[in-house]
Amino acid sequence: AQSVTQLDSHVSVSEGTPVLLRCNYSSSYSPSLFWYVQHPNKGLQLLLKYTSAATLVKGINGFEAEFKKSETSFHLTKPSAHMSDAAEYFCVVSVGTGRRALTFGSGTRLQVQP
Amino acid sequence: DGGITQSPKYLFRKEGQNVTLSCEQNLNHDAMYWYRQDPGQGLRLIYYSQIVNDFQKGDIAEGYSVSREKKESFPLTVTSAQKNPTAFYLCASSTLGTSTDTQYFGPGTRLTVL
Numbered sequence: 001a002q003s004v005t006q007l008d009s010h011v012s013v014s015e016g017t018p019v020l021l022r023c024n025y026s027s028s029y030s031p032s033l034f035w036y037v038q039h040p041n042k043g044l045q046l047l048l049k050y051t052s053a054a055t056l057v058k059g060i061n062g063f064e065a066e067f068k069k070s071e072t073s074f075h076l077t078k079p080s081a082h083m084s085d086a087a088e089y090f091c092v093v094s095v096g097t098g099r100r101a102l103t104f105g106s107g108t109r110l111q112v113q114p
Numbered sequence: 115d116g117g118i119t120q121s122p123k124y125l126f127r128k129e130g131q132n133v134t135l136s137c138e139q140n141l142n143h144d145a146m147y148w149y150r151q152d153p154g155q156g157l158r159l160i161y162y163s164q165i166v167n168d169f170q171k172g173d174i175a176e177g178y179s180v181s182r183e184k185k186e187s188f189p190l191t192v193t194s195a196q197k198n199p200t201a202f203y204l205c206a207s208s209t210l211g212t213s214t215d216t217q218y219f220g221p222g223t224r225l226t227v228l
Contacts, residue, residue: 009154032214043118043204043219044157051214090156094213102217104156 002027004093006105014113019063019078021108023091026072033074034092034102035065044090050074061085086112117141118220120205125225127192127199135190135223137205144210146188147217150174151202160203163188164210192225200227 007022025031032051036044048059055067065076074091091105118139127133139146145164149157159172163182177196182188188207192199203223208215 034216036219041202041222041224043120043221044206045219046216049214049216102157102159104158106154106156 002029002031002093002095002103004091004103004105006089006091006108008108009106010109010111012111012113013081015083016080019076019081019085019110021076021089021091021110023074023076023105024072025074025091025093027093027095029095032094033065033067034094035059035063035074035076036090036092038088038090038107040087047076047089081110081112083112083114086110118205118207118218120203120220120223122223123221125223127225127227129227130194132191132193133225135192135203135205135225137188137190137220138186139188139205139207139218139220140186141207141218142185143207143218144185145208145215146182147206147208148172148178148180148188148190149204149206151204151222157204160190198227199225201225 003026005024034049035047038044047063048057050057050067058064063078088107088109090107092102094102121136147162148160151157158174160178161180163169179191205220206217208217
């Protein structure tokens with residue numbers, strides 16, 4: 001079975017400061033890992049994904065994430081927060097056996113203060 | 115423009131009524147999915163389909179039904195057997211339904227029981 005834990009339900013940063021959203025996963029097999037962003041009352045948009053290639057993954061809007069197998073982590077970072085980054089972020093794990101669907105974390109709400 | 119459309123955006127249901135949520139995609143994707151999102155929780159899989167005329171139950175299929183008569187369409191019916199249907203419903207699609215595929219999401223339908 002696979003699972004994913006987002007360690008913070010809410011994160012608040014000031015505009016221009018770094019962002020760190022933490023994600024740990026559990027999987028019996030080599031996972032694919034994703035970060036999605038959701039703005040209020042909208043669908044989800046893919047930020048980036050890891051599929052066993054480079055461990056440092058660059059995504060859209062300046063976000064990146066590093067896959068650390070020894071720590072079973074896939075934390076999302078951005079050097080400088082922008083007001084438009086305020087949204088809900090979901091870490092997602094997918095494995096290649098059984099049902100081919102995603103397991104979502106419970107989400108982290110990012111607030112960006114001016 | 116290619117994408118996923120969901121309708122209606124808002125839906126109100128009376129007790130004992132069945133309602134159907136529409137999901138259409140023009141991305142030529144084989145796999146389609148329905149998720150339910152409740153406040154403070156990640157998405158939970160209701161049903162998924164990897165090919166026309168075939169679909170599988172997800173984690174919370176009770177009280178829901180689907181059909182997949184066309185590749186482009188994957189409607190979800192919320193039946194009167196679903197005791198707590200008020201939620202945000204998201205439809206997604208992907209190329210093949212494998213673990214490395216990116217799932218693309220529609221804008222969602224918010225269902226409220228009156």
